[in-house]
Amino acid sequence: MLAFSLFAAPALAADTFEQTHPKVVKIYGAGGFSGMESYQSGIVISPDGYILTVFSYVLDTDYVTVGLSDGRELDARLIGADPRLEVAVLKIEAEGLPCFDLSKAVKLTAGSRVLAFSNLFGVALGDEPVSMQKGTVSIVTKLAARRGVFETPYRGPVYVIDAITNNPGAAGGALVDTDGCLAGILGKELHNSLNHTWLNYALPVEEIRKSVEEIEEGKFVAERDPEEARKPQRSLDPAALGIVLVPDVLERTPPYVDRVLPSSPAEKAGLQPDDLIILVGDRLIQSRRELVEEMEFVDYADPIELTVIRGRNLLKFTLQSTAGRDPTRGTQP
DSSP states (O other): OOOOOSSOOOHHHHHHHHHHGGGEEEEEOSOOBTTBOSEEEEEEOSTTSEEEEEOSGGGOSSOEEEEOTTSOEEEEEEEEEETTTTEEEEEESOSSOOOOOGGGOOOOOTTOEEEEEEOTTOOOSSSOOOEEEEEEEEEEEEOOEEETTEEOSOOSEEEEESSOOOSTTOTTOEEEETTOOEEEEEOOOEEETTTOOEEOEEEEHHHHHHHHHHHHTTTTBSSOOGGGOOOOSSBOOGGGGTEEEOOOOSTTOOOBEEEEOTTSHHHHHTOOTTOEEEEETTEEOOSHHHHHHHHTTSBTTSOEEEEEEETTEEEEEEEOOGGGSOGGGTOOO
16 A cells, blocks of 8 residues: 655655654554544654653543554553643553654744644554655744634644644644654644634644653653552542532543532632543543542542643642541631
8 A cells, every 4th residue: 555645745855754754653542433533643752662642532442552664553551641731651562663852852933844744544554654744834823722612721832834734643643844853743633713713733842841751750640550559548539528520421431520519628629510630649530430549549638639621721729628627727627
């Protein structure tokens, strides 16, 4: 099968393609429903199999497969994600992979010529190369967009590009300059809330590099270290904080707040119905079940830090059950 390309590449772009496409992977996971494709893109960021991609529903499964440029298909596990930037890090068992070095990423300006590499439209399942698009950076601006009815949590700088990357499967792909130097990763499908147009954009590496390093160091992780897996004698639970979650009707029901009980720690802290809980401390939460399980590792009397998405805002709250309040400070149960 021939490589899928959106233009006839000149010699320079062809050389860049040969050195770049082995560093871009195809990711397959959850999806398959109407309007929900089961694939996206990613970039290799270490020789031993760490992969940077976007944080999306495609990763919302225990069975994620990564397709490499040499045709190998390997199982991947989610190391962690930062929902505020909508980026995630996966790990596959491999060695000696060609990769991008995030510390050597370049900055772009308006007018910069760029190439976008991705698994656009699910190019193929074998060793066929990923797609490549040619374009320029139209503008470097702050993101103001929505996905459906929801505002995006990330409001920082993006590269708006004139290549049509806002298509299924492109998210998580690489944006490089004409020399093949990484500049950013392609963002998810978004609608501009200011002028009602679809956005073709990429997140600059400089905006996400610190978060990726924190994930690799253990922050925003998706799995608990077995050495830490010790539950207190009396664990915390959402009810003790006055949080009523939405019913658990799906395999991974999102941990939305359904109701907040009057005069509860949750109400006093400021939680509201429809808040989406995404972090407990630095622990990534992907479902209602994971939230309940994570709270089981918190002592009933200890404070707990919750991070939620509310509209376009990311908010952080510290809550404590009435059993953990210090009566000498005048707090009534």
